[in-house]
Amino acid sequence: MSKIIAVHSYKGGTGKTLFSVNLAAALAKAGKKVCVFDLDFRAPSLFAILKISNVEFWLNDYLNNTCEVGKTLINLSSRVPGYGKFYACLANPSTEAIRDMSSKDRKWEMRALGRLLALREALLKNQEFDYLFFDTSPGLQYSSINAIVAADYVVVATTGDRSDVDGTKRMLSELYNLFEKKTGLVLNKVLDPSMNAKRTEMQNKIKADYQVPMLGMVPCFCEVLRAEGSLIFVQDKPDHPFTKILTEMARKIENNEIE
Amino acid sequence: MNRNELSSKKPLNILEKIEESLEKLNDKIEIMIEIQKNENTNNLRSPLQLPDASLDVMTLLSMPDHLRKTAMTICRCTRATAEEIADQTKRARAVESAYLNQLVIMGYLKKERKGRKAYFFIDKESQS
Numbered sequence: 001m002s003k004i005i006a007v008h009s010y011k012g013g014t015g016k017t018l019f020s021v022n023l024a025a026a027l028a029k030a031g032k033k034v035c036v037f038d039l040d041f042r043a044p045s046l047f048a049i050l051k052i053s054n055v056e057f058w059l060n061d062y063l064n065n066t067c068e069v070g071k072t073l074i075n076l077s078s079r080v081p082g083y084g085k086f087y088a089c090l091a092n093p094s095t096e097a098i099r100d101m102s103s104k105d106r107k108w109e110m111r112a113l114g115r116l117l118a119l120r121e122a123l124l125k126n127q128e129f130d131y132l133f134f135d136t137s138p139g140l141q142y143s144s145i146n147a148i149v150a151a152d153y154v155v156v157a158t159t160g161d162r163s164d165v166d167g168t169k170r171m172l173s174e175l176y177n178l179f180e181k182k183t184g185l186v187l188n189k190v191l192d193p194s195m196n197a198k199r200t201e202m203q204n205k206i207k208a209d210y211q212v213p214m215l216g217m218v219p220c221f222c223e224v225l226r227a228e229g230s231l232i233f234v235q236d237k238p239d240h241p242f243t244k245i246l247t248e249m250a251r252k253i254e255n256n257e258i259e
Numbered sequence: 260m261n262r263n264e265l266s267s268k269k270p271l272n273i274l275e276k277i278e279e280s281l282e283k284l285n286d287k288i289e290i291m292i293e294i295q296k297n298e299n300t301n302n303l304r305s306p307l308q309l310p311d312a313s314l315d316v317m318t319l320l321s322m323p324d325h326l327r328k329t330a331m332t333i334c335r336c337t338r339a340t341a342e343e344i345a346d347q348t349k350r351a352r353a354v355e356s357a358y359l360n361q362l363v364i365m366g367y368l369k370k371e372r373k374g375r376k377a378y379f380f381i382d383k384e385s386q387s
Contacts, residue, residue: 110315114381117335145316149331178320178327 028084184215312366
């Protein structure tokens with residue numbers, strides 16, 4: 001069963017953070033205990049999206065071995081009312097922290113991988129978390145590959161954009177395959193309005209094209225753009241089609257209906 | 260013995276032979292590891308040991324497939340015997356033993372004997 005889920009993409013702006021937060025929120029609404037980790041140390045964004053101030057400990061501190069992971073978890077369950085629990089663990093957005101994280105050497109990265117792997121015991125086992133979401137930074141870099149190696153399942157966000165397609169294909173065949181990771185593709189910002197009619201046809205084409213199973217297909221919604229990333233969409237707009245699609249994706253993950 | 264029995268027996272024999280050879284190979288690698296340990300205490304690096312041997316993800320990516328599987332499993336377990344690794348990779352213990360020993364020779368892992376058991380682990384502390 002997939003407990004640790006890394007959300008990754010080749011290019012930026014494909015919807016990684018949007019999917020991480022909303023998949024986690026959908027699972028929390030379904031009664032699960034979840035945590036979203038911001039692993040994009042070069043361009044942290046979760047603190048801004050979730051509008052959190054006064055953070056005492058960051059994910060950076062845990063990876064630097066200066067505090068326990070428990071101290072970095074921020075309880076946001078009140079934002080997603082229901083039976084579940086919703087936590088976040090943030091990357092430090094200060095320029096100093098970004099500079100520090102980008103100058104780490106291989107040995108530090110090796111230990112960071114060890115600490116990410118240790119979350120399985122510390123959070124899933126000891127603190128009874130159901131799901132951990134690793135929101136990664138795009139492309140091939142240490143923090144993202146560490147997250148992929150530590151995860152059970154990789155959600156790959158992609159758009160139809162030409163700049164993204166080739167690189168995504170290469171990553172699927174050369175990166176996730178090598179690590180033997182289960183992978184699901186989410187095609188984001190689909191423009192065709194008559195999507196429903198062509199859905200199966202399109203899904204088959206994508207499956208043949210990318211050689212991996214699809215987790216979901218998300219149309220381009222102006223409301224999502226208009227929210228400027230400031231909403232937990234599945235909570236704030238429960239009847240929106242975006243919420244329905246994300247809830248269905250979360251259900252697939254929960255029921256292990258991923259190939 | 261009829262023909263069917265013969266043809267089913269043959270591959271088994273070959274596999275047993277391979278396992279036997281692997282065990283012998285492992286014994287030899289063990290000796291190499293001991294020699295390497297001595298060289299290390301004399302501050303000599305063995306020619307097989309890589310200069311910057313850390314088991315980070317980029318290193319994992321560049322490894323041959325058979326070693327990567329073993330290396331990733333030890334990353335998850337942090338410390339394990341060849342048998343424990345074999346349990347997870349579903350490969351034979353002798354095979355994992357050979358791969359783990361190779362990783363020791365290359366400098367990625369450390370090996371420690373406790374009684375009859377040999378434990379493999381990533382030495383994170385001395386690699387800073």
